[in-house]
Amino acid sequence: MHSKQAEYTFAEVRRENTHCVVPRVYLPPLRFQPYLDAYVVTELTSTPASSGRARRMPEGASYISFLRGRKSASGVSDDAVLVVGGAQEHVHDIPVWDYQFQCALRIKPGAAALILGPTVPLLTNAIVPLRDVWGERADCLFEQLVAARSDADHIRAISSAVEDVICERAFSAPLSVRLANAVRCAGGNVRISQLAKDLGTTVRTLERRFKEEVGLTPKRYQRISRLAKVVGMLGDTEDWARIAAECGFYDQSHLIDDCQEVLGDSPERFSRNVASKEALRIGLVFERNRGAQF
Numbered sequence: 001m002h003s004k005q006a007e008y009t010f011a012e013v014r015r016e017n018t019h020c021v022v023p024r025v026y027l028p029p030l031r032f033q034p035y036l037d038a039y040v041v042t043e044l045t046s047t048p049a050s051s052g053r054a055r056r057m058p059e060g061a062s063y064i065s066f067l068r069g070r071k072s073a074s075g076v077s078d079d080a081v082l083v084v085g086g087a088q089e090h091v092h093d094i095p096v097w098d099y100q101f102q103c104a105l106r107i108k109p110g111a112a113a114l115i116l117g118p119t120v121p122l123l124t125n126a127i128v129p130l131r132d133v134w135g136e137r138a139d140c141l142f143e144q145l146v147a148a149r150s151d152a153d154h155i156r157a158i159s160s161a162v163e164d165v166i167c168e169r170a171f172s173a174p175l176s177v178r179l180a181n182a183v184r185c186a187g188g189n190v191r192i193s194q195l196a197k198d199l200g201t202t203v204r205t206l207e208r209r210f211k212e213e214v215g216l217t218p219k220r221y222q223r224i225s226r227l228a229k230v231v232g233m234l235g236d237t238e239d240w241a242r243i244a245a246e247c248g249f250y251d252q253s254h255l256i257d258d259c260q261e262v263l264g265d266s267p268e269r270f271s272r273n274v275a276s277k278e279a280l281r282i283g284l285v286f287e288r289n290r291g292a293q294f
Contacts, residue, residue, distance in 0.1 A: 023040055023041070023042050023276075023278070023279055023282065023284065024040070024041040024042075024151060025038050025039070025040055025041075025282055026038065026039040026040075026041070026151070026155055027039075028159060029159075029163075032159075032162075032163055032166065034108070034111070034177060035107065035108055035111035035114060035115070035166055035177065036105060036106070036107060036108065036111070036159075036162065037061065037106040037107070037108050038105075038106050038282060039103065039104070039105050039106075039155045039158065039159070040102075040103075040104045040105075040106065040282055040284070041101075041102070041103050041104075041151050041154070041155075042054075042096055042101070042102040042104075042284070043100065043101050043102075044071075044096075044097075044099075044100050044101075054093070054094055054096040054097040054284065054285070054286060055091050055092060055093055055094060055284075055285040055287070056085075056088060056091070056092055056094050056283050056284060056285065057088075057091060057224075057228065057231065057280065057283045057284075057285060058088050058089055058090050058091055058092075058224040058227065058262050058263075059087065059088060059109070059224060059228070059283055060087045060109030060110070060180055060184075060214045060215070060216055060221045060224070061087070061106050061107060061108060061109050061283065062084065062085060062086050062087060062106075062107040062112040062115075062116065062120070062123065062215070063084065063085045063104050063105065063106055063107065064082070064083075064084050064104065064105045064107070064130060064158060064162070065082070065083050065084070065085065065094075065095075065096075065102055065103070065104035065105075066080065066081075066082050066102065066103045066104070066142075066145045066154065066158070067080065067081050067082075067083070067095055067096065067098075067099040067101065067102045068080040068099060068100065068101045068102075068145075068146075069099050069100030069101050070098060070099055070100075071098060071099065071100060076100055080142075080145070080146055081095075081099075081129070082129065082130045082131070082138060082141065082142045082145065083095070083127050083128060083129055083130060084116065084123065084127070084128060084129075084130045084132075084133055085123065085126065085127040085128075086112065086116075086120060086122075086123025086124045086125070086126055086215045087109070087112070087120075087123070087124050087125075087214055087215035087216045087221075088124075088125055089124070089125055089216065089220060089224065089262070090125075090261075090262050090263075090264065091262065091263050091264050091285060092125070094127070095127070096284075103145070103151070103154040103155065103158065105158050105159075105162060106282065106283065107162075108177060108180070108181075109176075109177070109180035109181075109184070109214050109221070110174055110175075110176035110177035110178070110179060110180040110181070110210070110213055110214050111174060111177050111213075112213060112214065112215065113174065113176070113212060113213035114165075114166060114169055114174055114213075115162055115165050115166065116133050116134075117133065118212070119132075119133050120212065120213060120214070120215050121211060121212060121215055123215060124215035124216065130142075137161065137165075140161075141157060141158065141161045144157040144161075145157050145158070174209075174213055175199060175201065175206070175209055175213075176209050176210050176212075176213040176214055177213075178199060179195055179199065179206060179209075179210060179218070180210070180214060180221065182195055182198075183195070183218065183221055183222055183225050184225050184228070186225075187225060187226060187228075187229040187247060187248060188221075188222040188223065188224075188225030188226035188227075188228075188229065188247075188248060189222075189226065189247075189248035190222070192206060192207070192218050192219075192222075206218065223258065223262070224262060226247050226248050226249065226258070227247075227258060227259065227262055227263065229246075229247045230243055230247050230255065230259065230267060231263075231270075231280055232280075233246075233247075234267065234270070234271040234274070234277070238268065240252045240255060240256070240267060240268075243255065243267075255267065273287050274286070274287065275287055
């Protein structure tokens, strides 16, 4: 897995300041990277305190996630689940904290319809069993994941199933994938009318396709993309007026209001409570245990 010749390249994630978690990130093969972002393996190395939480950032990406080893007061069981989550408009709790092990695939914004079909709008702000979307295909994948014993086994099973679906369908970057990438690269500060012109289509078509294939409206995705840029600057400076200006907000008050609504906290408190900036790069929020020293 660590060899340069390996299909999945290991990406170092520093362990400093993480709380009970060791995220491991693996890249998909190059030809699938227009659709798939990364495979993320998360293991809890100890039982988190009751005040700890694992959350995910608001984003247009979707996830397929296999979780195993449910924790309870009586210990860790061998229970396992295979779920899918759609685009999310707010920071939200995820079931990682309830399980000892997770292997998840992050599907790039705009590629969900290619992999998950027409159910994408129904998955917005939701986490449901993958069987509800894939049927018997999900049952087969679940059996393979239960039998897996290493990162490579888990990733191979998920990637094989997902790549088969991609190959069965159109193998070209969907319009919404290109749009989502353009919005994200611009930090949410781009005119949809200009993007429509650049991509040779109409605003109405872009808006409809984006909602169907990402699960969010372009305007909503622009908003969380601006906040993603803010989060990327946390820790580097606390000049909120400058951050607001650089990230396309009207003023500092506008930035704080958006953070409060979407992230559930002011930017200052959110930054202070994040345990791992490295985890934020893959959309995970691991919070500092209130009162604990790191």
